[in-house]
Amino acid sequence: MWRSSDAGPLHLEQGFVSVAAAGGLGIDIRGASVRFGGMAALGEASLQVAPGEFVAVVGDSGGGKTTLLRAIGGLLPLSGGTISFSQAPGPRDIGFCFQEGRLLPWRSVLANVALPLELEGVPRGERLAAAADMLRRMRLHGVEKRMPAQLSGGMRMRVAMARALVTRPRLLLLDEPFGALDEVTRTALDAELLGLVRESGATAVLVTHSIQEAVFLADRVFVLRGRPGVGQPPVPIDLPERSDRVRVGVHFAELCARVQQSLQGGAP
Amino acid sequence: MTAGLRSVTPPLVAAVAVVMVWEVAVRALGVPAYLLPAPSAVAEAAWDDRSRLAAGMLQTAIASAGGLAIAVSAGVTLGSVLGASRRLQQAFYPLALLFQMVPLVAIAPLLVIWLGYGLRSTTAAAAIVAVFPVLASTLDGMRGTDPGLREIFRIHRAGRLTTWWKLELPASVPAVVTGSRVAAGLAVIGAVVGEFVSGSAGTVSPLGLVVTASMREARTDLVFAAVALSACVGFVLFGIVGTLGWLSLRRWHASAAQED
Structure with a gap:
């Protein structure tokens, strides 16, 4: 009943993959599907992500974008198909960033960013130094001692991003990280995110409901069509540069239209 | 300051009005x-008997505060332990509930048998009445820990003990504060009821004993005075717990900064 889509490695060659960093994890998703009870949450998805590639996942709400992301992160089991990695990921290799930020309200910014290292058993001095370093790199120094409630929504998301990056992950899983923010803040954070991900060399999978955001950030856009979502051939994004100027260009609009078409079931 | 004044004024005015109507009626x-x-x-009777009432009030305050302290420690400990294990919870929570249903007046004589007359019994009575709301709210707080935060701990493969200590316990602090506020009022009730049965020890009569003794002497004015003073004890205790709670939660809920 489910159509098989994405003919595998072919798309890897089609995609305009950014220079694959040695650090990134490759992902191979084959016929992945997820059911909760009798309900299909993710219809069928196949996708190969090259090490260091940035893939955005778009689709109808309720189509299983987040489900796919969580399955990649090992947070829920597949009902069918497989997800494998170029190397078995260790506990520090996957960084998650969620829309709600999910900071611990009783911890300072610094202690929140240090949390993943703390849970991995890194000694106190070392983990605090690493957290402070990550905050500096994100130009967040000066807020180390603040509590999450004292930060604006945009700042909270940047702290959550710092926490996701503090273990130097080889795979970043981003679940609508800026979905709750206003357009202006979101655009600014998109650019910052892109810089950070490129600098880290990590592979990134971003779930978003914004086609513009997906096209601006990703090397390829993976479309889950329908409910439950069925994976479509990824749309390669061949933007010459990623700056605010590009967002108003004709080519950017064309790429968005192509993703939109794939979403609605037109010819890709 | 002005906001505080504004929130205190209406109940104060209402109280004065009630007292005036009472007086006139x-x-x-x-x-x-x-x-x-x-x-x-x-007021006159209270003033005439001030030294005895003050000593009694102190006695009741010690029993209530001590009982509350025991109740909060025991409630948080038991609640967080039960919250850590579904099986323990299934086994012991119904027992705790049953324990809660036993009327204090019925077990107060037992406390006398075990702990003797006086402060030890009344403190125990206060603790027994106050422990359940703390236990129940701690348990609720543990179970109500944000699943999103739980997932962060799961992603980083935190163990059961680590999750309990670093996530569930701090996450249940707001619930513990709420439960402790309820417990503060109950502790005074427990202490006074305990004093009815087991209050007589030494020369000092705690407020509960003042109530029963004055009742026998038909000194209704002193009964009212003792009741009012025990309400004051409850009010102060509630205030202390509320302030401690506010201090511990202040940084969680600070207003959002104006930034970026």
């Missing part, structure tokens, strides 16, 4: 003092 209707003394008569 008692005088106008000629209600006998042994049935309902006028507020002025209560």
Whole structure:
């Protein structure tokens, strides 16, 4: 009943993959599907992500974008198909960033960013130094001692991003990280995110409901069509540069239209 | 400051109004003092007996505060342990609930048998009445820990103990504060009821004993005075717990900064 889509490695060659960093994890998703009870949450998805590639996942709400992301992160089991990695990921290799930020309200910014290292058993001095370093790199120094409630929504998301990056992950899983923010803040954070991900060399999978955001950030856009979502051939994004100027260009609009078409079931 | 004043003013005005109506009604209707003394008569009796009442109030305050302290420690400990294990919870929570249903007056004599007359028994009585809301709210707080935060701990493969100590316990602090506020009022009730049965020890009569003794002497004015003073003890205890709670949660809920 489910159509098989994405003919595998072919798309890897089609995609305009950014220079694959040695650090990134490759992902191979084959016929992945997820059911909760009798309900299909993710219809069928196949996708190969090259090490260091940035893939955005778009689709109808309720189509299983987040489900796919969580399955990649090992947070829920597949009902069918497989997800494998170029190397078995260790506990520090996957960084998650969620829309709600999910900071611990009783911890300072610094202690929140240090949390993943703390849970991995890194000694106190070392983990605090690493957290402070990550905050500096994100130009967040000066807020180390603040509590999450004292930060604006945009700042909270940047702290959550710092926490996701503090273990130097080889795979970043981003679940609508800026979905709750206003357009202006979101655009600014998109650019910052892109810089950070490129600098880290990590592979990134971003779930978003914004086609513009997906096209601006990703090397390829993976479309889950329908409910439950069925994976479509990824749309390669061949933007010459990623700056605010590009967002108003004709080519950017064309790429968005192509993703939109794939979403609605037109010819890709 | 002005906001605080504004929130205190209406209840204060209402209280003064009630007392005034009471005073006027008692005088106008000629209600006998042994049935309902006028507020002025209560105040007068309290002033005449001030040293005995003050000593009694201190005694009741010690029993209530001590009982509350025990209740909060025991409630948080038991609640967080039960919250850590579904099986323990299934086994012991119904027992705790059953324990809660036992009327204190019925077990107060047992406390006398075990702990003797006096402060130890009344403190225990206060603790017994106050422990359940703390236990129940701690348990609720643990179980109500944000699943999103739980997932962060799961992603980083935190163990059961680590999750308990670093996530569930701090996450249940707001619930513990709420439960402790409820417990503060109950502790005073427990202490006074305990004093009815087991209060007589030494020369000092705690407020509960003042109530029963004054009742036998038909000194309704002193009964009212003791009741009012025990309410004051509850009020102060509630205030202390509320302030401690506010201090511990202040940084969680600070207003959002104006940034980026």
